[in-house]
Amino acid sequence: MSLKVENVSLVFGDGNEQVKALDNVSMDLQPGQLMAVLGPSGAGKSSLLAVCGGLLTPSNGKISVGEMEITSVSQSALTRIRQQQIGFVFQQSNLLSSVTAIDQLLLLVHMRGKRPDQADRERAAKLLGEVGMEHRLNRRPNELSGGERQRVGIARAFMMNPKLLLVDEPTSMLDHHRGKQIVELLVRECHEHNVATLMVTHDHGILDAADRVVDIRDGKFSERTQ
Amino acid sequence: MFIASRDLKFAKGRFLLMGSVVALVAFLVITLSGLSAGLVKANISALMALPATHIAFEGTDHPGYRNTMIERYMWEGWAEQDGVKAMEPLGHTVFNARTEDDKPLELALWGLVDDSFIAPPLNRGDNYGGEVENGVIISRGMLEEGVDIGDLILLDRVLTELRVVGVTDEHRAIGHLPIVYAPLRKWQEATYGPPGGAPPGEKLPDIIFDFVSIIVLQLEEGVDTAALDDELETTTLDRLNFYSASIGYESEVQSVQMIQSLLFVISAVVIGAFFSIWTIQRTKEIGLIKALGASNTYVLKDALGQALTVIVVGTLIGLLGTLWFNEQVKDTELPFMLESKTIITSIVMLLVAGFFGAAMSIRRVSKVDPIIALGRDQ
Numbered sequence: 001m002s003l004k005v006e007n008v009s010l011v012f013g014d015g016n017e018q019v020k021a022l023d024n025v026s027m028d029l030q031p032g033q034l035m036a037v038l039g040p041s042g043a044g045k046s047s048l049l050a051v052c053g054g055l056l057t058p059s060n061g062k063i064s065v066g067e068m069e070i071t072s073v074s075q076s077a078l079t080r081i082r083q084q085q086i087g088f089v090f091q092q093s094n095l096l097s098s099v100t101a102i103d104q105l106l107l108l109v110h111m112r113g114k115r116p117d118q119a120d121r122e123r124a125a126k127l128l129g130e131v132g133m134e135h136r137l138n139r140r141p142n143e144l145s146g147g148e149r150q151r152v153g154i155a156r157a158f159m160m161n162p163k164l165l166l167v168d169e170p171t172s173m174l175d176h177h178r179g180k181q182i183v184e185l186l187v188r189e190c191h192e193h194n195v196a197t198l199m200v201t202h203d204h205g206i207l208d209a210a211d212r213v214v215d216i217r218d219g220k221f222s223e224r225t226q
Numbered sequence: 227m228f229i230a231s232r233d234l235k236f237a238k239g240r241f242l243l244m245g246s247v248v249a250l251v252a253f254l255v256i257t258l259s260g261l262s263a264g265l266v267k268a269n270i271s272a273l274m275a276l277p278a279t280h281i282a283f284e285g286t287d288h289p290g291y292r293n294t295m296i297e298r299y300m301w302e303g304w305a306e307q308d309g310v311k312a313m314e315p316l317g318h319t320v321f322n323a324r325t326e327d328d329k330p331l332e333l334a335l336w337g338l339v340d341d342s343f344i345a346p347p348l349n350r351g352d353n354y355g356g357e358v359e360n361g362v363i364i365s366r367g368m369l370e371e372g373v374d375i376g377d378l379i380l381l382d383r384v385l386t387e388l389r390v391v392g393v394t395d396e397h398r399a400i401g402h403l404p405i406v407y408a409p410l411r412k413w414q415e416a417t418y419g420p421p422g423g424a425p426p427g428e429k430l431p432d433i434i435f436d437f438v439s440i441i442v443l444q445l446e447e448g449v450d451t452a453a454l455d456d457e458l459e460t461t462t463l464d465r466l467n468f469y470s471a472s473i474g475y476e477s478e479v480q481s482v483q484m485i486q487s488l489l490f491v492i493s494a495v496v497i498g499a500f501f502s503i504w505t506i507q508r509t510k511e512i513g514l515i516k517a518l519g520a521s522n523t524y525v526l527k528d529a530l531g532q533a534l535t536v537i538v539v540g541t542l543i544g545l546l547g548t549l550w551f552n553e554q555v556k557d558t559e560l561p562f563m564l565e566s567k568t569i570i571t572s573i574v575m576l577l578v579a580g581f582f583g584a585a586m587s588i589r590r591v592s593k594v595d596p597i598i599a600l601g602r603d604q
Contacts, residue, residue: 050597053517079520082518083518083520088599090514090600094510094599096229096515097236098233098237103232107229110228111520168600
């Protein structure tokens, strides 16, 4: 199991101001499986990603990534888990403005306390090649199109061989054609690298590519049968 | 400094601007330190050159060179004490004077005993006491005022005539006034005698030769100066404190030190403000790096390394500017003295102030919540 979510609730505020972003949610995800979570704005999609990525602590319930239960560990342990076991693909790609495409990937190696060597460079170049960016290795984000930036973001997510990939609205800033290409790329990479992928989206047009689809509304799950 | 080094290359203009500000502040701080040291030297160079451990003044709570009168029994009393390696009475009076061509001068006349152990080495000319009557030695800086060997100096008010016979090896001054070295008796005549000297056919009263201004002392360690001061009605100051007894010395040093301190504060604030804005601009990226698994330590080290690079490079450029300035002014009258101690102290203070300012601003990176990478507010 790559991701196991058990009876997780996430509550903001208190008293009459209380908002339940997640309401007793449970699910699990196998390696190589891509689950799309569909819902309108405010349904709890980003909250789900945040608790699964250790960016927020749920009010109740347990979450495990691989063998590690992340809801009962310290902040520094969570930082290590994010570094070693979780890959993120964000909306708008979220690349560092001063860093070239290849260095966006090598940064993750450096963050683990290792000076990137030739093998790391080759792996980063290979991953960027897999997403069709082999000719743009030394370009900075301001020299790349929106789709290209998203591709770099995807390559970066796979750099440290994560067990779990969390994808936040990958097509929101792209037109339909480019969005479809990006999702196909994500699915291919997720299957090729055998990584469990949780993708939140409100784009119905990309659901065909997912292995499983879950609707989320008012913080509650309902899984569709494919 | 994986990200920091790339930021420095990417945002060259911004960091160049900041580096220039640091360089200018460093230039100002080091130059001001050089001016401060130069002013100090100009004020007390004659005192600094004295081979003395202490100076005894007339007994008072506020000893100074212009308001002290030592009587013979005092210096003779000091001469008899154990632990006194060398002792000498010295006369000090400030005079307005004129050259033969009526050029006004302001000088400090020092009266020294014969074979004085504090007599300055000469650059050229002879010591007084030779064939020339009323011979004196002038401080080297007086050459720039057009006074030279053979010239006559007429002291205003007392109308004493002095003839220049020698020039000291280096400029010697007290309270920014050049020293003119004269035999002690000549100094006593000029200071305590009537204008124009003794009336024709008369001699000056002996009592005027029983007074000087201070006693220059070379003491062994452990001499109880307080007890001797009580006994001999003197006030004895050690080296550091006899500098401060020079008029204006403390206030000059304090003024320059205050300006220097303000510059250190300004540098800390300016550098802090820059890195504060820079950190705010980078908040989203810092959140992203943390979401990707960077620890607070990693982010802090990266940002502080960047700040340190800007501060160190800027300071070194400022130092090079000051060294260049030093070359331009070293043979001029500007009181400027650059010593390695001055440079090192200024640089260390500037680095500490700048790094403190940057660290105060940068510490907020540890408070950035990685959740903002998902587009949420903190």
